[in-house]
Amino acid sequence: MSNFNGYLLEANLIGGQWVGADSGATTEITNPATGAVLGTVPEVGGAETERAIAAASAAFKSWSKTNLMERVGLLHKLHDALMDHQEDLAQLLTAEQGKPLFEARGEIAIGAAYVRWFAEEIRRNKGEIIPAPTNDKRLLVTHHPVGVVGMITPWNFPSSMLARKIAPALAAGCTVVAKPAPQTPYSGLAWGKLCQDVGFPDGVVNIVTGDAPAIGGAIMANKDVRKVTFTGSTGVGKLLLRQAADQVKKVSMELGGNAPFIVFDDADLDAAVEGAMIAKFRNMGQTCVCTNRFYVQAGIHDAFVAKLKEAIAAMKVGDGTEDGVVQGPLIDENAVKKVEGMIADAKAKGGEIVLGGARHALGQTFFEPTLITGATSEMSFSTDEIFGPLAAIYKFEDEEDAVAAANATDYGLAAYAYTKDLARAFRMNETLEYGMVGVNSGLITTVEAPFGGVKESGMGKEGGSQGLDDYLITKYTCVAGL
Numbered sequence: 233m234s235n236f237n238g239y240l241l242e243a244n245l246i247g248g249q250w251v252g253a254d255s256g257a258t259t260e261i262t263n264p265a266t267g268a269v270l271g272t273v274p275e276v277g278g279a280e281t282e283r284a285i286a287a288a289s290a291a292f293k294s295w296s297k298t299n300l301m302e303r304v305g306l307l308h309k310l311h312d313a314l315m316d317h318q319e320d321l322a323q324l325l326t327a328e329q330g331k332p333l334f335e336a337r338g339e340i341a342i343g344a345a346y347v348r349w350f351a352e353e354i355r356r357n358k359g360e361i362i363p364a365p366t367n368d369k370r371l372l373v374t375h376h377p378v379g380v381v382g383m384i385t386p387w388n389f390p391s392s393m394l395a396r397k398i399a400p401a402l403a404a405g406c407t408v409v410a411k412p413a414p415q416t417p418y419s420g421l422a423w424g425k426l427c428q429d430v431g432f433p434d435g436v437v438n439i440v441t442g443d444a445p446a447i448g449g450a451i452m453a454n455k456d457v458r459k460v461t462f463t464g465s466t467g468v469g470k471l472l473l474r475q476a477a478d479q480v481k482k483v484s485m486e487l488g489g490n491a492p493f494i495v496f497d498d499a500d501l502d503a504a505v506e507g508a509m510i511a512k513f514r515n516m517g518q519t520c521v522c523t524n525r526f527y528v529q530a531g532i533h534d535a536f537v538a539k540l541k542e543a544i545a546a547m548k549v550g551d552g553t554e555d556g557v558v559q560g561p562l563i564d565e566n567a568v569k570k571v572e573g574m575i576a577d578a579k580a581k582g583g584e585i586v587l588g589g590a591r592h593a594l595g596q597t598f599f600e601p602t603l604i605t606g607a608t609s610e611m612s613f614s615t616d617e618i619f620g621p622l623a624a625i626y627k628f629e630d631e632e633d634a635v636a637a638a639n640a641t642d643y644g645l646a647a648y649a650y651t652k653d654l655a656r657a658f659r660m661n662e663t664l665e666y667g668m669v670g671v672n673s674g675l676i677t678t679v680e681a682p683f684g685g686v687k688e689s690g691m692g693k694e695g696g697s698q699g700l701d702d703y704l705i706t707k708y709t710c711v712a713g714l
Contacts, residue, residue, distance in 0.1 A: 235271075236324040236418075238425070239317065244274050244441055245424035247287030248434025253442060254279055261417060264330040264561040264597050265551040273417045276442040281409070281450035284438035288380040288407040289456040291435030296377045296405040300354065307351035307403060309430040314344035321422055325391055326552040328416045330560040330597075331515050333552050342679065343395030346695065349679040353700055354403035370711045375704040377405035378482055379458030382451035384472075385420060386464045387413035387563055388518045388619075394420055396683070396694040397461045398427075398437065404703040406459070409438045409451060415563055417441040448472070455479055461702065462486070463520075466643070466688050484692025484702040486520065486684060488617045489645030492638035493523040493674075494660075496631070497531040499650035500672070505539045507674025508623070511648055513547065513601060514675070516559055517621040518567070520689075521646035521668070521677065524618050525607070526625045527634045533627050537605055540623065541587050544601045549592055561597040562620060568597050571620035577612045578604050578624065588621075615641060631656065639665045645685035648674060 234240070242258075243250040251274070252258070258272035274280075314321065322336035329336070362371040381401045385393040390412060401408050412420025424439040440447055451457050452475035459482040462472050466487040476483045493511055495504045511523040528536045552560040562568050568591065575589050588602030599621055607614070607624040618624075628634045638647060647666040651657055657671045667685040670676040677683055682696035692702045 234323075236327075237317070237320045239320050239324050239422045240271055240418050241421040241425055242271050242273060243421075244276060244280065244284075245421070245428070245437065245439045246280065246284045247438065248428070251280075253277070257442075259414065259442070261328060261415075263327050264563055267596055270327055270418070273421070273441040276440050277446035278450040280442075281440055281447045282454065284409045284440050285380060285450065285454045285456050287435035288409050288438055291433060292377075292380055292407045295407055295433060295436050298405065303403060303405065304351045304355065306430055306432055307347050307399065310426060310432075311344045311347040311351070313426045313430050314340055314347065317426070318344075321391065321419070323553070324422065325416075325419050326560070328418050329387060329390055330563065331552055332557050332560055335515060336552070339389055339392045342677075343392040345679045346392070346395040347399045349695070350399040350403040350700065353400075353697060356697070357404075357700060357704070368712060368714045370714060372709045372711065374707050374709065376707055378703055378705050379406060380456050381406045381408050381703065382457045382460040383408060383410040384448060384451075384460070384462045384464065385410065385412055387415040388515055388520070390416035390419035391423070393463050394423055396699065398423060400694075400700050400703045402432070402436065404700060406703050407436045409440065409457070411440055411444070411447050411451070414441070414444065449475075452476065452481070458482060459484075459703065461692070469690065482702065482705075484684075484694070485690035486692070486694060487645075487688060487690040488643055489520045489522070489685065489689055490524045490615070490617055490641040490643040491521055491646045491648065491666075492664075493526045493648040494634050494638060494650070495526065495528045495532060495536055496649070496651040496653070496656065497529045498652045499532065500652065501532060501535060501539060503672060504536065504650040505543055507648065507650065507670075507672070508540055509543050509674070511670070511674035512623050513544075513559065513621055516562055516599075518563060518619050520617075522618070523623070523648065523674075524613060525638070526623060527628050527637060528625055529634070530627055530629055533625070537586065537603070537625055541603055544587055544603055544623070547601055549598055549601070550594065559601060559621060562599055564597060567620060568599055571599055571602075571618065571622055574611075574613050574616070574618060574620075574622060575602060575604070578607065581608060581611050582606055583608075583611060583624070609637065609640065617643075631659075635663045639663075642688040643685070644687035645689035646670065646676065
């Protein structure tokens with residue numbers, strides 16, 4: 233097996249050293265498209281995590297006081313290193329995660345763009361001087377790094393999800409203990425090597441793999457970790473929030489979604505179908521901002537379904553490294569079973585399978601891209617996140633009904649709406665209870681804008697000028713006797 237020019241790292245980075253687990257235990261990592269073993273990673277627990285936190289805590293004392301332009305310069309070097317090694321990193325990402333290579337290349341590129349964005353944004357991290365009520369005082373507001381940051385990232389975007397946490401943390405002067413997802417650890421470990429190669433000091437970035445409850449437990453229990461950032465399921469997010477309460481840790485949570493995609497009668501049909509394909513089938517439907525529910529107005533319903541069916545049927549399924557492939561495998565067997573369960577549930581409740589609906593002839597965890605019509609609010613995907621290549625179509629009559637149905641979920645991450653009516657576009661901004669709304673766009677994530685949800689989809693923002701806030705504390709100083 234290739235080691236992707238040295239980026240497949242079978243060790244953890246703690247205090248500048250590449251080490252194994254104290255017990256010597258390892259876990260095999262496999263390629264979901266082929267089942268082939270890529271290699272192993274250490275199966276560490278609480279003791280190793282404590283050492284990583286201690287290393288980060290020691291490094292924070294000096295790193296937090298480095299010159300601003302030194303941090304900025306290292307971040308620019310990190311951006312360049314990511315882009316210089318984009319192909320190796322993308323190949324590694326596809327090997328462990330399964331997404332098509334063109335998507336993996338895009339993920340490395342947006343990760344690099346987040347690094348560059350925060351290198352620029354930290355230079356605009358202004359404080360303020362407040363007019364004092366009396367002339368003998370000056371009132372200052374300043375921003376300071378929060379401290380050691382614990383990061384827990386998911387398998388669906390194993391590189392870019394770490395990028396948008398690690399970049400603002402390092403820019404702000406924080407140090408890091410990161411735990412990548414067990415299915416896709418290599419893309420996370422590669423960040424450790426990149427940071428080391430460009431000259432970040434030992435202990436500033438530490439990366440551990442292994443026993444999630446033990447690692448997470450150590451991060452949550454240790455007082456030196458002042459901030460925890462998590463991307464993943466709402467269930468785990470709630471558990472971490474409860475644990476964070478004991479020390480009142482600063483937290484940011486990017487949790488599950490149940491994105492509606494509303495197509496109004498006046499929409500540009502071709503644009504809506506194009507947006508639907510991106511919003512539904514990117515990463516095989518395994519993104520937190522993926523469309524979960526398509527609400528299509530009655531007047532355009534049949535035409536939309538026909539065009540969407542044609543587009544889905546044209547998708548090539550296969551190993552992500554093959555030319556022309558746009559749908560790789562699902563991450564694991566549990567993911568396949570979840571989609572199968574939702575399809576069975578929809579069929580039992582009157583849904584019609586227009587296309588797909590079963591495991592793919594390629595075997596492994598490949599699944600046929602699926603289109604279901606006649607979806608109703610009783611079906612499980614109305615309330616639960618699909619995380620697979622299943623498009624469910626609901627028919628609606630008027631705008632009020634569509635918005636009410638779109639909002640009838642505990643989640644509030646992303647929503648999409650297609651319309652040519654300007655007034656309606658602005659109403660979507662106001663009436664959809666979501667942290668992000670795409671009007672006439674199926675792909676809205678960009679480094680310049682704040683990414684994050686409302687309701688049970690989380691708290692805090694990643695990206696945009698707001699993306700630094702979670703890694704800084706605000707301090708007020710009153711200087712008197714003037």
